[in-house]
Amino acid sequence: MTSGNATLVTGGARSGKSRFAEQLCVRSGLDRIYLATGAPFDDEMKARIDAHQAQRGVGWTTIEEGLDLAGAVMRAAGPDCVVLVDCLTLWLNNLMMAECDLAAETARLTDAIRGLNGPCVLVSNEVGLGIVPENRLARTFRDAQGRLNQDIASVCAQVVFVAAGQPLLMKSRQEPEITL
Amino acid sequence: MTSGNATLVTGGARSGKSRFAEQLCVRSGLDRIYLATGAPFDDEMKARIDAHQAQRGVGWTTIEEGLDLAGAVMRAAGPDCVVLVDCLTLWLNNLMMAECDLAAETARLTDAIRGLNGPCVLVSNEVGLGIVPENRLARTFRDAQGRLNQDIASVCAQVVFVAAGQPLLMKSRQEPEITL
Amino acid sequence: MTSGNATLVTGGARSGKSRFAEQLCVRSGLDRIYLATGAPFDDEMKARIDAHQAQRGVGWTTIEEGLDLAGAVMRAAGPDCVVLVDCLTLWLNNLMMAECDLAAETARLTDAIRGLNGPCVLVSNEVGLGIVPENRLARTFRDAQGRLNQDIASVCAQVVFVAAGQPLLMKSRQEPEITL
Numbered sequence: 421m422t423s424g425n426a427t428l429v430t431g432g433a434r435s436g437k438s439r440f441a442e443q444l445c446v447r448s449g450l451d452r453i454y455l456a457t458g459a460p461f462d463d464e465m466k467a468r469i470d471a472h473q474a475q476r477g478v479g480w481t482t483i484e485e486g487l488d489l490a491g492a493v494m495r496a497a498g499p500d501c502v503v504l505v506d507c508l509t510l511w512l513n514n515l516m517m518a519e520c521d522l523a524a525e526t527a528r529l530t531d532a533i534r535g536l537n538g539p540c541v542l543v544s545n546e547v548g549l550g551i552v553p554e555n556r557l558a559r560t561f562r563d564a565q566g567r568l569n570q571d572i573a574s575v576c577a578q579v580v581f582v583a584a585g586q587p588l589l590m591k592s593r594q595e596p597e598i599t600l
Numbered sequence: 601m602t603s604g605n606a607t608l609v610t611g612g613a614r615s616g617k618s619r620f621a622e623q624l625c626v627r628s629g630l631d632r633i634y635l636a637t638g639a640p641f642d643d644e645m646k647a648r649i650d651a652h653q654a655q656r657g658v659g660w661t662t663i664e665e666g667l668d669l670a671g672a673v674m675r676a677a678g679p680d681c682v683v684l685v686d687c688l689t690l691w692l693n694n695l696m697m698a699e700c701d702l703a704a705e706t707a708r709l710t711d712a713i714r715g716l717n718g719p720c721v722l723v724s725n726e727v728g729l730g731i732v733p734e735n736r737l738a739r740t741f742r743d744a745q746g747r748l749n750q751d752i753a754s755v756c757a758q759v760v761f762v763a764a765g766q767p768l769l770m771k772s773r774q775e776p777e778i779t780l
Numbered sequence: 781m782t783s784g785n786a787t788l789v790t791g792g793a794r795s796g797k798s799r800f801a802e803q804l805c806v807r808s809g810l811d812r813i814y815l816a817t818g819a820p821f822d823d824e825m826k827a828r829i830d831a832h833q834a835q836r837g838v839g840w841t842t843i844e845e846g847l848d849l850a851g852a853v854m855r856a857a858g859p860d861c862v863v864l865v866d867c868l869t870l871w872l873n874n875l876m877m878a879e880c881d882l883a884a885e886t887a888r889l890t891d892a893i894r895g896l897n898g899p900c901v902l903v904s905n906e907v908g909l910g911i912v913p914e915n916r917l918a919r920t921f922r923d924a925q926g927r928l929n930q931d932i933a934s935v936c937a938q939v940v941f942v943a944a945g946q947p948l949l950m951k952s953r954q955e956p957e958i959t960l
Binding site: 730749750 | 922
Binding site for chain 1: 788904906907908909910911912914916919923927929932933934941950951
């Protein structure tokens with residue numbers, strides 16, 4: 421069973437996927453909650469987060485939750501607001517660093533998505549389209565990210581792939597336009 | 601000339617491409633032949649193959665052929681069964697390790713595909729969408745895989761790109777639904 | 781504002797994007813100008829350029845410009861010819877090696893594209909769909925390439941993603957077929 425309320429936005433690094441997801445939320449006209457999955461752990465990442473925040477502009481309520489994403493989504497979602505989760509890749513990284521049970525945490529999140537009583541947009545990265553990484557941890561992460569994207573996509577009503585800032589609807593509610 | 605009988609399913613690692621290809625075969629209602637292109641060469645790969653086999657379930661006749669894929673496809677194919685080749689990436693790796701003539705082997709396979717007298721689904725990886733690899737062998741493999749995918753796609757009636765488990769029909773028989 | 785005259789063709793390494801872009805130009809029936817963004821800097825690259833040239837065949841006027849791409853596009857474009865820029869990735873590499881101001885050069889190019897008085901096809905690479913590179917310069921390049929692709933796509937009337945030689949229209953003039 422999928423949730424008519426959930427949209428997965430996926431794509432490569434710097435593909436414009438976050439910007440597209442933000443625009444989806446803005447166009448909905450609903451109150452906007454930004455659910456950030458991570459605090460910056462180095463200067464490079466801090467600069468990246470600052471740039472995203474500047475691009476996003478005002479009008480968002482920000483919540484930070486690095487591990488219990490299912491709980492945070494359930495608490496934040498509702499019929500009068502849209503929740504933007506940015507991003508699943510950082511969340512996966514946090515789970516792996518904390519040695520959490522990935523299958524169990526993914527199941528909790530897919531359950532939360534199925535039970536949504538309001539719209540939610542989840543952003544994730546595609547990381548499996550390059551050459552096989554030489555580093556074993558990178559291969560493990562790549563596999564886990566691929567599995568997570570499949571599992572989340574399976575419970576979302578819409579899946580959008582973004583490249584060069586352009587959205588491509590890969591799974592839809594059979595409606596021609598991409599909306600929340 | 602393309603073969604109306606052949607479908608290429610491509611995508612990144614852990615994109616769900618094998619699962620989608622298997623579902624295509626199951627939905628056809630035909631007898632199913634699984635043409636595996638490689639034996640496991642280490643524990644990591646053995647685990648991966650075991651997981652694929654568990655996912656695939658029963659109801660398949662398995663054939664293993666690491667090098668002479670054209671011959672194996674010609675012998676296996678027929679009007680009452682569907683052949684699933686999983687995957688071209690491992691086959692390419694075998695050819696390169698055995699120092700085979702890639703152009704000649706690719707030509708043999710495209711000839712076999714053009715001559716198919718029954719449906720065949722071929723699974724391959726996209727590996728060229730990351731940063732240029734520092735390792736020269738990786739660059740050579742990336743180029744060879746890209747060329748192989750182009751050559752196989754050119755003789756297939758359908759090409760499907762899979763991301764996050766979602767299929768996208770990139771080349772079609774002009775029919776709206778993806779079928780064999 | 782987009783230019784009705786510009787088409788961005790993007791995809792991975794060896795995806796067939798250059799060949800598709802060339803075919804677009806040939807099918808237009810216009811005089812063809814090939815705007816090469818780089819001279820070969822090693823044997824591997826020379827072999828790659830030679831292969832592209834052999835594939836392209838005769839009937840092209842070739843111009844080489846590694847840095848001032850905006851100027852070269854403006855001088856070359858016109859209503860009776862089509863300009864093929866191959867490729868933006870090599871141009872970006874040149875700009876970074878020459879320590880140019882990437883934002884300023886990108887703005888000059890998007891201005892040139894908006895002002896086109898004849899058709900132009902620009903080829904670029906997707907490099908952000910693999911695992912995060914360990915090398916900081918590679919991460920910087922990946923980010924710059926992603927941003928450049930977004931910026932160029934935003935001013936083009938058409939954006940085509942190519943995989944396995946198959947084109948996928950991601951942004952269109954609402955016309956069903958991909959043409960210049």
